[in-house]
Amino acid sequence: MNEDLRRKIVQMAYDGKDGHIPSAFSIIDIIELLYRDQLKIDPKSPEWSERDYFILSKGHGCLALYVVLEKFGFITQQDLDVFCRPGGILGEHPDCTKVPGVEASTGSLGHGLSFAVGIALGLRIRGMNNKIYVLVGDGECHEGTIWEAANVANNLQLGNLYVIVDWNGSAAQLMPRDDLPAKWRAFGWETMVVDGHSEVELRAAFDSIKFQPCGKPTVIIAKTVKGKGVPMLEGHGVWHHRIPNEVEFAQIMETLS
């Protein structure tokens, strides 16, 4: 699934000598499906008032967002080609002041959901029907602000707010009592658990959400594999922030071909 986008991610990291490849592979299938199938967007008008919002709260996975934004016409291949280079607009964390289609400058974990709660509330106050999607990491769920925001969203009944948790097991390395579904349910969220690399399961989950400006917020907990698609990258080892050398680059591209 999405081998072409995974190849682009590896190419960008290799050329730019930076980036978090496994973190991007963990979420690429979710983000691609959202942009292809779920979000109401107009690449020619990124600030369209009726658009749906997508916020990548785990900003270090931004290589996945960049290749999807390119695929759907928000940015260009030329932008991807100068990732992390002087004059380019794409850095190691997404920047809404530079990149069309990026809704929030993230990177410091634990900000995106609270920010999204404000957007969801604000659009509801204005009588708008936009939907707000936020992708957070399971490690990011160690941040206290995630649970502040989860509590507030439930109490404000922000039914226009949808969270996807990238449950790739990063958190459990440190804190093995990691029953995320139970935690989100305890905070009053409509909670689903799916395979985050299965288009069928992801689409079914997204399609099952009934839009309601005032109702339970929804969380889709997506079980994912960090580095999914290339066995040598999978898991929680040295590849978190490592750039492949020439030989490794060739091996990874071969695996994805």
Next chain:
Amino acid sequence: MTNPTPKKLRQQFADTMLAVGREDPTLVVLIGDISHFILQPFAQACPGRFYNVGICEPTIVSMGAGLAKAGLYPVMHTIAPFLIERSFEQIKLDFCYQGLGGNLVTVGSAFDYANLGCTHHCYDDWALIKALPGTQITYPASPVEFDTLFRQTYRNGVLTLFRLPEHQHEQTFVTSDIQFGKAIKVKDGRNLTIVTTGPHLRDALEAREELMSMGWDPEIIYVHTIRPLDTELIRASVCKTHRVLVMEEHVRSGGLGDDVLRTVHDVANMQFSWIGIHDAFIHEYRPYSLHCEALSLSRDGLIRHVKTLMLD
């Protein structure tokens, strides 16, 4: 006949929210479980635009940024250390870096919560907010100042701090006296410039007569806008007097004194002095007035300071 008790700044905040909120459907108020009851008139007049979010200040700030992203004008209100110090990264990243405008309205200025100790003191807020590019800071110490400054700035797309003190200077200003970014020359003088803030305008005015008996003729400049600072008025005054004394309820580093010194450092034969909070936490339990006296932030402290440090 006794003078009426002046309206509290916090009450003026509530009154201004009500008045502005009635005119502007884009004003939204988020609070951290303080001032809940006095904001009920706003809540009732502006349904759906008042949220007591509870004790989660970083999320309150991020939510405010989200409201701004959605095209609204947020006000975030609670006790200063929790809104500024605890939530500093949210202010920095979610508002300032992203170029979103909003309004931080704090109570518990400096050591107003005198006996509550360090947890409820906040005398570094100007330094913190000044460290963020493009921010604005006001310190209104009378109701008309808050009402006027808020109306002049709340929709200008910039992050603005309104630090509301518990104590007022009791000088009478009218709306036309108040212009965001402009200091007020309260008294003309000849050989000493006193730049004062917050309630300490009163101290400067009360000390003036005795200072004059000592041969000083102080020019008193009152600053309600800490950033952007009215450097033009201050510099013009110090070019005339060649001596400047700053009074502020703030730590020295990053306070008003630093900015005044930067403004006038190259004035020939200039002498600078400063009364504020030195590089130490305030540990003692005592009323606000005794904190002020211990720090020389008082009429008598000002006179002592001039006698000791300002050379004729």
